[in-house]
Amino acid sequence: MIALAWTFARKDLTLYLRDRTALALSILLPLFLAGIFGAAMGSFGGKNTIGKVRILVEDLDGTPRSKELVQLLTATEGLRVQVETDVRKRVANGKAPAALVVPSGYGADLDAGRGMRLKLYRDPAQEIEQQIIAGNLLPVLFRAGGSKLSRDVVKRGMSELGLSVDAIPGFDAAFDSTWELMQGLAETAQSNGGSVEATGSTTAAKEDASADPDFLTRLPNFLGLEVEDVAGGEDQDNRRAGKSHAVSGIGVMMLLFGLVAAGGSILEERAQGTLTRLLLTPASSASVLLGKFLFTFLSGMLQLVILFAFGTLVFDVPVWRDPLAVLVVSASVCAAATSLGLFLAVSCNSRKQLEGLSTLIILVMSALGGSWFPLAITPEWYRTLGHFTLNAWAMDAYQGLFWYQKGLGGVWLEVLVLLAIAGTMAALAARGWHRRFATNA
Amino acid sequence: MSAPADSTAGLAIEVRGLVRSFGDRRAVDGLDLEVRRGESLGLLGPNGAGKTTTIRILSTLARPTAGHVRVLGLDPEREPAELRRRIGVVPQELALYDDLTARENLAFFARAHGLDGARRTERVDWALELARLADRASDRVNSFSGGMKRRLNLVVALLHEPELVFLDEPTVGIDPQSRNHVFEMVERLVAGGTTIVYTTHQLGEVERLCARIVVLDRGRKLAEGALRDLQRLASDRRTHALRLDAGSDAEVARALLAERGIAARVEEEFPSLEEVFLGLTGRALRDDEG
Numbered sequence: 237m238i239a240l241a242w243t244f245a246r247k248d249l250t251l252y253l254r255d256r257t258a259l260a261l262s263i264l265l266p267l268f269l270a271g272i273f274g275a276a277m278g279s280f281g282g283k284n285t286i287g288k289v290r291i292l293v294e295d296l297d298g299t300p301r302s303k304e305l306v307q308l309l310t311a312t313e314g315l316r317v318q319v320e321t322d323v324r325k326r327v328a329n330g331k332a333p334a335a336l337v338v339p340s341g342y343g344a345d346l347d348a349g350r351g352m353r354l355k356l357y358r359d360p361a362q363e364i365e366q367q368i369i370a371g372n373l374l375p376v377l378f379r380a381g382g383s384k385l386s387r388d389v390v391k392r393g394m395s396e397l398g399l400s401v402d403a404i405p406g407f408d409a410a411f412d413s414t415w416e417l418m419q420g421l422a423e424t425a426q427s428n429g430g431s432v433e434a435t436g437s438t439t440a441a442k443e444d445a446s447a448d449p450d451f452l453t454r455l456p457n458f459l460g461l462e463v464e465d466v467a468g469g470e471d472q473d474n475r476r477a478g479k480s481h482a483v484s485g486i487g488v489m490m491l492l493f494g495l496v497a498a499g500g501s502i503l504e505e506r507a508q509g510t511l512t513r514l515l516l517t518p519a520s521s522a523s524v525l526l527g528k529f530l531f532t533f534l535s536g537m538l539q540l541v542i543l544f545a546f547g548t549l550v551f552d553v554p555v556w557r558d559p560l561a562v563l564v565v566s567a568s569v570c571a572a573a574t575s576l577g578l579f580l581a582v583s584c585n586s587r588k589q590l591e592g593l594s595t596l597i598i599l600v601m602s603a604l605g606g607s608w609f610p611l612a613i614t615p616e617w618y619r620t621l622g623h624f625t626l627n628a629w630a631m632d633a634y635q636g637l638f639w640y641q642k643g644l645g646g647v648w649l650e651v652l653v654l655l656a657i658a659g660t661m662a663a664l665a666a667r668g669w670h671r672r673f674a675t676n677a
Numbered sequence: 678m679s680a681p682a683d684s685t686a687g688l689a690i691e692v693r694g695l696v697r698s699f700g701d702r703r704a705v706d707g708l709d710l711e712v713r714r715g716e717s718l719g720l721l722g723p724n725g726a727g728k729t730t731t732i733r734i735l736s737t738l739a740r741p742t743a744g745h746v747r748v749l750g751l752d753p754e755r756e757p758a759e760l761r762r763r764i765g766v767v768p769q770e771l772a773l774y775d776d777l778t779a780r781e782n783l784a785f786f787a788r789a790h791g792l793d794g795a796r797r798t799e800r801v802d803w804a805l806e807l808a809r810l811a812d813r814a815s816d817r818v819n820s821f822s823g824g825m826k827r828r829l830n831l832v833v834a835l836l837h838e839p840e841l842v843f844l845d846e847p848t849v850g851i852d853p854q855s856r857n858h859v860f861e862m863v864e865r866l867v868a869g870g871t872t873i874v875y876t877t878h879q880l881g882e883v884e885r886l887c888a889r890i891v892v893l894d895r896g897r898k899l900a901e902g903a904l905r906d907l908q909r910l911a912s913d914r915r916t917h918a919l920r921l922d923a924g925s926d927a928e929v930a931r932a933l934l935a936e937r938g939i940a941a942r943v944e945e946e947f948p949s950l951e952e953v954f955l956g957l958t959g960r961a962l963r964d965d966e967g
Binding site: 510 | 736737738758759761762764766768770771772773774786789790791833
């Protein structure tokens, strides 16, 4: 019996080894995906490469004091400082996780011992970035203010409460000692959460955040930092950002699977002979391909409508806030995905080959394009690479509508790119169709 | 069957020096072929003879590498849409949508051929009657027997009343009753003046259905003519049979011939297995048992 069982197993092994698609899916795909995940989490090649978190700075003061602050920020390990204007709008539109505004009079206030007045705008959806920013920003503010300033601010604050600290013997010495302690704490926070310590440190930062969920909004008041969340509409519930990401991310990935399968009906029809029969009718072969496009496109739109209805009912994702914008974006996404599906279908010789190839391509595109996790947590190079996929542009467009509450005008670039992808893929699909499927070949 | 005035007479198919190459291999190698209007031609040949490639070229599905081709007076390469309106092709595979009903399949292909409204309904009903599927018109094709599918596969190609029909092994894998019905359908077409090109490995089918036969091998025409013409090509292997009326004594007949110096032997002749089978099971279609 064992010998016979081994004969059967050997036969299956031979068939498996001859099936290139199965081999690719079972061996290469897991390796490739593991590589992508590793790279996304910043540990590719064993290096800590998650990258610096971008923070916008708008210096309305322009004094040596404010320039010194910007220099201190630029020198941190975890932040990539970009000096910009109109930063609030950029954060509200999801262009950056946070922005620091240095108001006019900042330097004068410091010189006069009046303390800081700074404004920090945040996108609460980018939760991990906020922790990294906090870990890097607070030590900078401590340094910029100096111990004397901080001591004066505390004294003034306590005076307003009716407590005269000048009467307390040894207050200055105690404060200086506390100052040193806080600087030490800030440096520890920087090394734990603010630096670029790849996956483990990111997780640690997140755990710190759960212990002290808004570390950044309480402590900074002491230094004169006002924090305002500007993205996410009225409730600014960052859990909704996660839900809207999940709905649109899974939606785009499943849409791709569905549309490739629908496009594969070309191969199915060829195998069963009905395609030949269609090509024997007076209808042009282009109309047969267009029919496939329409069917695939409409099935994709239906799939998205059902998914978004689910997202609205179950997760309260504000899908229908701007129906026209959602319709235009969805039509663009469906057109791009449909064209890709048809291109893959006409590039393959059999349904089996298509299933293998499309699974590989869609999973890789989904991982790179942010369907599984927000691209915001990945290194810069990963985000750039991700935007060579239609997933990334689709995700940007949907997040723009659902979380950042932009209108159609706010996602026109994403729509244009998706339509360009659709046009390019459709042209390639038509070329493949006429070469390999259409009549008179 | 309507046809333009300039192509109503003469040849339905005219092929001169047809070549179709796939790399170094020639699937069709200098073929000459003529089929008259209303004629039923049998295209015989082993696998790889070039039958299917020839039909693909004649029916606009493939381009010739070289040669002159005219079908119903049209160039298949330059006038494919016009030609497709006037020809029908019955493919060897069952080219049907399994999850559609018989009527839905017919209506879809009728629409694809440009039939609309009452005309489409009329032709679909006609096809269902011809295939003897009217009572199963609303059933999905995936519930049909092999014979029912074959008959439906055939009538789909006739919806638009083609002047010329190519049939590529239309009886593969079906029971004798359905095969017999397919023969009857083809005979009706021939009687109605439709030109038929019929390919098969079953020589008996060609004998029954085709007035003229072309034998192909390796892309070339080996022989051509009516059945008797082809049989004369093997006249050295000809024998004669003397048939006796029922009740006659065969041994007495053989002795009488021997007295006249004619050598003969007595052999019993039985009906073919198909005749026995049809005699036992009848000729009625067995669709319900599919």
